[in-house]
Amino acid sequence: MGRRSGSAPSIRASRDGTLDAMVDHARDKPGSEMHEAALEIFEGLATSYERVLDVATLAQDRYWKRWVYENAEVKSGDLVLDVGCGTCLLEEQLDRCGCNLVGLDLTERMIRIGRSKEIPGVVGLVHGDAESLPFPDGIFDVVVSCYVPKYVDVTRFVKEASRVLKIGGRIALYDFVRPNGLLSPFLRLYIGGVLPIVGQLLEFTRSEASITFKNLPRIIDGTTWDKGIAEAFERESVRRRTFKALSRGVVGAYSGTKTDPRGR
């Protein structure tokens, strides 16, 4: 689920060996192809990520992030985990809510940019994997996540997110889905036609963003994460609150509440 086989791009060797070690670690686990793809994309992209996001989402990202924290009902004093926090854009938007934010990401370069922003509400930024969260059970009031499900095994991801949530805690997330519905021919044209051309043009200018624009259509076209999430919520005692298509089906957005698995 949420995984593709045999099509992840190969990983480049890093000079200091850090990336190799992370990839070796990921190789031992299911979903490792997507770990490799995510690392290759985001280690290379980190400094231009925010500009790329604006283009790839046609500046819609801010609104999708607002959907996430409104549906997670983030309140002052909550301990909030952002899985795949990247450069901490969500943390910047949420900073004035009075909550305590912990970000986790697989890509060290993305975390370093987030850290350099020195966002006051951020109490921790951690290097780690969504499929194996380095936190004890039941400590977070809220788990949020933006654009991560397509890079992970969504069953493992929901299992881990549910494990670290308190009973009554909320989860909300979104990611690109394979377009379907009335506007899907146009969306497919944009994703499968326009974005790769942008990638090709950027390659001529040797821009680090070219790899994203070339790979993103392939990843979105192959993703099935949204097909398995309802079942994963149910299996992990997460009661569905909202399942919604945002921006005419470009993005799937889901929220739920962790219930007591013993039914109390």
Ligand SMILES: C[S@@+](CC[C@H](N)C(=O)[O-])C[C@H]1O[C@@H](n2cnc3c(N)ncnc32)[C@H](O)[C@@H]1O
């Ligand atoms: C498109 S970026 C989104 C960043 C941020 N959530 C945002 O909305 O701007 C996807 C992020 O997910 C991270 N990521 C991918 N796979 C991951 C995994 N298995 N565990 C943790 N983070 C992961 C990448 O490193 C990258 O920073």
